[in-house]
Amino acid sequence: MFEIIPLFSLLILLFGFSYMILALYLDTSFCNLKLRMMKGLTFRTWMFLLTGTILMGLSSCSKETVDNIGRDTALNIIRSNKWFDVVKTTTVAGQADVRVTLVGEGENMEFKSNGYAYVYGTEGETSSYSYSMPTSKKMVFDNVEYDIQENIIQTVAKFTLVNTAGNITTKIEFRRR
Structure with missing residues (x-):
């Protein structure tokens, strides 16, 4: 129609x-x-x-067309530059937070159009994480679906992914320098 x-x-x-x-x-x-x-x-x-x-x-x-425009714009912003500080924090109710640095000092992460985010180390080593973005507010990162907290189109310096499953909350913060 x-x-x-x-x-x-x-x-x-x-x-x-x-x-x-x-x-x-x-x-x-x-x-x-x-x-x-x-x-x-x-x-x-x-x-x-x-x-x-x-x-x-x-x-x-259609609403789907408008949503895809926002998703494509957000993907372009995420892919456009390198991410230098990426920290994954897991919070379990009643326990101390567990922080894992995915991208540390001297390393950077690049989101590529092949569906993988590559981490380039200081000595040339590489690791990768799969990702996809079904909507402009959701991202599947390393086979876990997260909600994107910020409006990526407005803020290009950082974005935060949050996944809550029961009493476990996982948060990944991506920052540019």
Whole structure:
């Protein structure tokens, strides 16, 4: 259904413009008769019809299309630079937090378009984590689904992933320098 509405809008738009061109540039009695019949259609009315047609075409975008635009933008921001400080914190109710440094001093992480985030070490060693981003607010990192806390489109210096399963909360903080 969403594909039919823009096509219909385009046909109406083309018909309207071709009729206007025909009526304005051909000086025949038939066109003069049509112009007299269309005397009530002013420039304002044509602009209203044109605006309505454009709005109908733009409003036919599905929510999925809009969400994918946000997801693609967030992925581009994540992939655009290196991440230098990545810390994973696991919190269990009633116990001390466990902090694991995924990217330490002298290392960096790069998210590649092949679905892996590579950690490049100081001596050339490499490790990797799989990732995917089903929506702009969720990321699957190392086969665990996390919620993204920030709006990545607005903040490019850091983002935080949070996963809560029962009384265990896992948080991964990614920071740029």
